[in-house]
Amino acid sequence: MRSVSNAAVLLLCCVPVTLHGQATAKHAAHPAACSGNALSPADVALARNALESYNQGDLEQAKPQLIKLAQTYPCQTELQAAAGMALADSGDNAAALPFLDRAYTRNRSDAAIAFNLGVAEMKSGNTKRAEEIFSDLIKRAPGKSDYHLALAAVQMQREEFAAAAASFEKANAALRTSNVPASLDMRIDWATALLKSGQPAKAKDLLASAHEALKSAPAQEILAASEEKAGNYAEAVKHFRLAAQLDPSESMIFGFGNEMLQHFAFDSAIEIFKYGVSKYPASDLLQMGLGIAYFGNHSYDLAAPPFQAVLQRSPQNATAAELLGRSCEAATSTSVAGCDTLQAFADAHPENAMASLYAASSILHQATDTRDTARAELLLQHSLKADPRLADAWYELGILQQNRNQWSESAASLERAVEERPAFPEAHYRLSRAYARLGKADKAQAEIALQQKYAQQSKDENNRRMQEVIIFLTAKN
Numbered sequence: 001m002r003s004v005s006n007a008a009v010l011l012l013c014c015v016p017v018t019l020h021g022q023a024t025a026k027h028a029a030h031p032a033a034c035s036g037n038a039l040s041p042a043d044v045a046l047a048r049n050a051l052e053s054y055n056q057g058d059l060e061q062a063k064p065q066l067i068k069l070a071q072t073y074p075c076q077t078e079l080q081a082a083a084g085m086a087l088a089d090s091g092d093n094a095a096a097l098p099f100l101d102r103a104y105t106r107n108r109s110d111a112a113i114a115f116n117l118g119v120a121e122m123k124s125g126n127t128k129r130a131e132e133i134f135s136d137l138i139k140r141a142p143g144k145s146d147y148h149l150a151l152a153a154v155q156m157q158r159e160e161f162a163a164a165a166a167s168f169e170k171a172n173a174a175l176r177t178s179n180v181p182a183s184l185d186m187r188i189d190w191a192t193a194l195l196k197s198g199q200p201a202k203a204k205d206l207l208a209s210a211h212e213a214l215k216s217a218p219a220q221e222i223l224a225a226s227e228e229k230a231g232n233y234a235e236a237v238k239h240f241r242l243a244a245q246l247d248p249s250e251s252m253i254f255g256f257g258n259e260m261l262q263h264f265a266f267d268s269a270i271e272i273f274k275y276g277v278s279k280y281p282a283s284d285l286l287q288m289g290l291g292i293a294y295f296g297n298h299s300y301d302l303a304a305p306p307f308q309a310v311l312q313r314s315p316q317n318a319t320a321a322e323l324l325g326r327s328c329e330a331a332t333s334t335s336v337a338g339c340d341t342l343q344a345f346a347d348a349h350p351e352n353a354m355a356s357l358y359a360a361s362s363i364l365h366q367a368t369d370t371r372d373t374a375r376a377e378l379l380l381q382h383s384l385k386a387d388p389r390l391a392d393a394w395y396e397l398g399i400l401q402q403n404r405n406q407w408s409e410s411a412a413s414l415e416r417a418v419e420e421r422p423a424f425p426e427a428h429y430r431l432s433r434a435y436a437r438l439g440k441a442d443k444a445q446a447e448i449a450l451q452q453k454y455a456q457q458s459k460d461e462n463n464r465r466m467q468e469v470i471i472f473l474t475a476k477n
Helices: 006-014 041-055 059-072 077-089 093-106 111-123 127-140 145-157 161-177 184-196 200-208 211-215 217-229 233-246 250-262 266-279 284-296 300-313 318-330 341-348 353-364 373-386 391-403 407-420 425-437 441-476
Strands: none
Touching: 041 059, 041 077, 059 077, 077 093, 077 111, 093 111, 111 127, 111 145, 127 145, 145 161, 145 184, 161 184, 184 200, 184 211, 184 217, 200 217, 211 217, 217 233, 217 250, 233 250, 250 266, 250 284, 266 284, 284 300, 284 318, 300 318, 300 341, 318 341, 318 353, 341 353, 341 373, 353 373, 353 391, 373 391, 391 407, 391 425, 407 425, 425 441
């Protein structure tokens, strides 16, 4: 989705910010406080040359001369405005503001000076004053589209989307009066305002009627978002696909793939993210998308390598470590590429209980003759030290102890697991085994009943966790 700052870009494209009223030897009359501040003959010539350079686009030559002249003649409105515009054109809006403000204070009736000041205020982040200036200009000339577009840009920046949509509509009405069609860029920003203000149907209609939108990736992206908000998912997919074809950028491919994830179309998402990773192999975002698509498709063995790739490039990425851990935990194979990376992450982050848990789980998932159970136990102890209430860590420890025939110790660990999470069917089942080995038949039978009771809740919990994984990318983007 286009950022709201694009409205400001649209403004400057459609409304050239130029200086009106050049400084000459015959300058406007000023208040009495400035009497006697006329330019010297030499400075008249210097000002003329500086303004000529400025108008020819030679900013490097004009700017220092205009600044010096404006500082020497603070009552010369035209020089203040020219120096301010030269600074603004070079991107230094903060330095431009004092000059433009002095020009505006001395001649509020000059609409060009007011407009230029408003643009500089907006680009400096002073949106409240910019809004006031543009609103005043609209009162003076309500039929001027430039002013409505400027106000819309400020309102977008302030995230006043409903107000911005109304301003775009007024700008369009003014353009229609002059028989000038709204540009596609203006329509896109207008549609963005409509979409963000909860009017997806209007956003769709605005762009659907523009033939050139078929060749615009941003327009197609907004149309996709509009269809999605309206619940028309099949149409949304079509627009996302076209957007990605028109603009095969990292962000656009991600947007299309993420759209597939939201609708659990994992096979399609896998193909999209595989293409994205082949095109942008260094993209952590697309690697995460690919891993999540595999995870959602229950291809846990294939989900681990993309998460490992992200973790190797970004060793501090706790989210990648957690998703890698989830994949390794759920994998069916006893040897999954990438899972060994978890141990290094856990060692570097002993405070991360989940990292130590997943690292231990990945070891315990290995073939019996290769697993390092002592290492796994140490990692589980680190996990429980970081979070003594982590039920999964108590559960894994209980399993490890059962594999060692430490049934009393196992019962204690599993009792702690179900204490921390009563609806933990696997832990209840393992606890029933421990009780049976310890000759506590009644307790064993009670745990079997609890396992059956919570089995459905566990399935619901797994579905919830799956949804958390699926929406992860959306939340991060």
